[in-house]
Amino acid sequence: MEFSKIKPFLKNRLTSVFYHIVSERPSILVKNLYRPRSYEKFKEDIEFFLKNFNPVSLVDIENNIENGCPLPEYPLYLSFDDGHCENYQNVVDFLLKRSFPATFFVASSTINNKKILLPHLKSIIIEKMKTIKISQLKKLARELNMPIRENSKGDLLKEIKSVRNYSTDDTLKKIANIIEIDEDEILKKNAPYFSEYDLLCLKNRGFTIGSHSHNHFKFSTISDECQAEEIGLSISTVRKISGEKKVAFSFPNSGAFLNDEKLEKWAIEYSISCFFDTSKYRPNTKIRINRISFDKSMGSNAEPEKPADNIIRDTYIEYETRSDK
Numbered sequence: 001m002e003f004s005k006i007k008p009f010l011k012n013r014l015t016s017v018f019y020h021i022v023s024e025r026p027s028i029l030v031k032n033l034y035r036p037r038s039y040e041k042f043k044e045d046i047e048f049f050l051k052n053f054n055p056v057s058l059v060d061i062e063n064n065i066e067n068g069c070p071l072p073e074y075p076l077y078l079s080f081d082d083g084h085c086e087n088y089q090n091v092v093d094f095l096l097k098r099s100f101p102a103t104f105f106v107a108s109s110t111i112n113n114k115k116i117l118l119p120h121l122k123s124i125i126i127e128k129m130k131t132i133k134i135s136q137l138k139k140l141a142r143e144l145n146m147p148i149r150e151n152s153k154g155d156l157l158k159e160i161k162s163v164r165n166y167s168t169d170d171t172l173k174k175i176a177n178i179i180e181i182d183e184d185e186i187l188k189k190n191a192p193y194f195s196e197y198d199l200l201c202l203k204n205r206g207f208t209i210g211s212h213s214h215n216h217f218k219f220s221t222i223s224d225e226c227q228a229e230e231i232g233l234s235i236s237t238v239r240k241i242s243g244e245k246k247v248a249f250s251f252p253n254s255g256a257f258l259n260d261e262k263l264e265k266w267a268i269e270y271s272i273s274c275f276f277d278t279s280k281y282r283p284n285t286k287i288r289i290n291r292i293s294f295d296k297s298m299g300s301n302a303e304p305e306k307p308a309d310n311i312i313r314d315t316y317i318e319y320e321t322r323s324d325k
């Protein structure tokens with residue numbers, strides 16, 4: 001099916017797309033998690049959006065929600081998650097050149113390169129495992145109470161990749177310690193995340209800053225109290241920098257299991273303008289906007305990058321044919 005067949009469906013619906021990093025050479029923080037969009041493809045995406053949609057800013061969306069100000073036909077909203085500083089070089093100048101609005105959602109614990117997010121630490125560990133010495137491998141297996149076998153490396157990689165509960169599982173921290181990954185040095189040397197100054201520059205150049213929680217824990221793995229803490233702390237940190245009364249929030253991974261009543265309650269309590277989700281496509285609600293990911297999963301590594309029209313088309317086809325929608 002051609003994109004033109006899907007397009008009428010998007011006339012009065014907000015299409016929301018997001019990226020993490022746009023890069024030809026993915027940084028060590030993400031290269032073992034997903035394949036970022038290449039800069040060339042990203043530029044093509046933006047031209048495609050400009051031809052087929054009307055870009056809207058976060059302020060347009062907030063005015064629509066709060067005051068009923070209508071959005072243009074074929075509205076499209078662009079955002080970036082995880083606060084990767086690399087986007088400052090690759091993305092920002094091009095967006096400015098094309099007058100394209102965007103929001104950068106940051107996990108507040110990373111601002112000023114204070115901390116490496118655990119999913120990013122996972123990617124760094126997987127990378128270091130590629131050149132790990134046998135002696136270190138044996139030590140690692142011993143410390144983790146795993147049998148030392150011929151395929152210990154494979155077993156360990158499986159164990160590392162299976163860590164999903166970042167809030168209470170300290171396996172990654174333990175492994176990083178044993179194989180001597182110096183997080184402080186990486187943070188100092190690579191400065192992979194936005195500083196407060198970067199965020200102020202982005203704001204001064206017309207972009208918006210949103211919250212992506214504090215520690216980037218999966219909300220489905222943490223308690224109600226911890227969810228509220230993650231939201232409260234990150235919203236107040238971003239508000240201090242952006243100076244905005246209300247702040248938008250994007251869920252790390254997904255908040256699909258949370259109902260809209262809970263989101264409405266948080267919106268009032270923490271002055272949140274709206275929530276952005278990243279799970280499978282669902283129609284937007286008054287408080288929650290679903291986004292389409294433009295990153296490529298590791299599994300589809302060998303496949304060429306899909307053009308933007310195919311990504312959007314396939315997302316809607318997947319939704320239409322899904323049995324649990």
Ligand SMILES: [Zn+2]
Pocket residue numbers: 081082212216251252253
């Ligand atoms: Zn994220």
